Amino acid sequence: MSSSSNRRCAACKQLRRRCPSDCIFLPYFPPNDPQRFSYVHRIFGASNVAKMLQKVEEHERGDVAESLYYEAHCRIQDPVYGCVGIITILHEQIYEFQCQLVKVEAEIQAVKARLGHLQPQFP
Amino acid sequence: MSSSSNRRCAACKQLRRRCPSDCIFLPYFPPNDPQRFSYVHRIFGASNVAKMLQKVEEHERGDVAESLYYEAHCRIQDPVYGCVGIITILHEQIYEFQCQLVKVEAEIQAVKARLGHLQPQFP
Numbered sequence: 001m002s003s004s005s006n007r008r009c010a011a012c013k014q015l016r017r018r019c020p021s022d023c024i025f026l027p028y029f030p031p032n033d034p035q036r037f038s039y040v041h042r043i044f045g046a047s048n049v050a051k052m053l054q055k056v057e058e059h060e061r062g063d064v065a066e067s068l069y070y071e072a073h074c075r076i077q078d079p080v081y082g083c084v085g086i087i088t089i090l091h092e093q094i095y096e097f098q099c100q101l102v103k104v105e106a107e108i109q110a111v112k113a114r115l116g117h118l119q120p121q122f123p
Numbered sequence: 124m125s126s127s128s129n130r131r132c133a134a135c136k137q138l139r140r141r142c143p144s145d146c147i148f149l150p151y152f153p154p155n156d157p158q159r160f161s162y163v164h165r166i167f168g169a170s171n172v173a174k175m176l177q178k179v180e181e182h183e184r185g186d187v188a189e190s191l192y193y194e195a196h197c198r199i200q201d202p203v204y205g206c207v208g209i210i211t212i213l214h215e216q217i218y219e220f221q222c223q224l225v226k227v228e229a230e231i232q233a234v235k236a237r238l239g240h241l242q243p244q245f246p
Contacts, residue, residue: 043175045168052166052202060203067207071194079175080183083206084190090213097220104227111234118241 010037015046024050028065036069043072133160138169147173151188159192166195 011025012018014037019026029037040049049068053061074083081088134148135141137160142149152160163172172191176184197206204211 043171044166045171048166048168052198056202063203067204070207071205075175079179080186081190082194083210084193086210087206087213090210090217094213094216094220097217097224101220101224101227104224104231108227108231108234111231111238115234115238115241118238 007031010034011041011046011049014038014041024053028053028061036065039072039076040065040068043075044068130154133157134164134169134172137161137164147176151176151184159188162195162199163188163191166198167191 008019008031009023009026010029010031010033012023013031014034025037029040044052049065052068053064056064071083074086078085131142131154132146132149133152133154133156135146136154137157148160152163167175172188175191176187179187194206197209201208
């Protein structure tokens with residue numbers, strides 16, 4: 001492999017093209033992590049990923065790449081629900097916490113009422 | 124508009140093509156909701172959406188379309204984090220609930236200990 005192909009980002013490597021110095025993918029899809037680009041390419045397509053990166057400010061692009069990779073990874077793991085499956089699970093967990101909290105708060109009120117009933121006898 | 128174009132699904136309408144009777148999009152992207160297809164088309168691309176629908180069992184395709192629409196909608200609302208932003212918020216809420224629960228449980232233990240200290244004096 002030539003030194004020039006080693007400098008290509010993971011996207012240009014996979015798309016078998018020259019990687020320009022101002023390549024939109026280069027900072028976010030390094031050649032040492034080919035799976036990262038492969039995943040977003042499979043789910044969103046290279047041109048959509050490029051569009052989504054270009055649409056935001058440069059300092060936000062790292063987060064765009066990271067969140068797209070997360071979504072793509074989830075969709076590959078769970079082809080039916082993708083990361084929406086995770087959102088459903090988290091909503092269920094929050095509902096369980098809310099129920100638990102209501103129960104514990106009722107318990108604390110009951111114990112406090114009992115304590116209030118006992119305390120007046122100790123002036 | 125001819126009656127044949129009225130029968131086209133939202134995808135075939137947007138892609139300006141004939142809608143075959145076995146169109147993969149037809150059951151999940153009805154013509155009366157053009158935004159639904161427009162969103163997934165913008166984020167994933169029509170061919171990726173078709174691939175993702177074809178990849179799963181027929182009874183799961185409604186959920187695929189729904190979750191892709193949800194993801195696309197989130198990405199359009201929040202171009203940096205998409206629905207991963209929602210996952211982050213939900214994780215933060217769960218962390219807050221856990222802290223609240225630990226605090227309330229400590230409180231209940233303290234009140235119970237106080238109650239235990241008072242009760243022996245009432246045989």
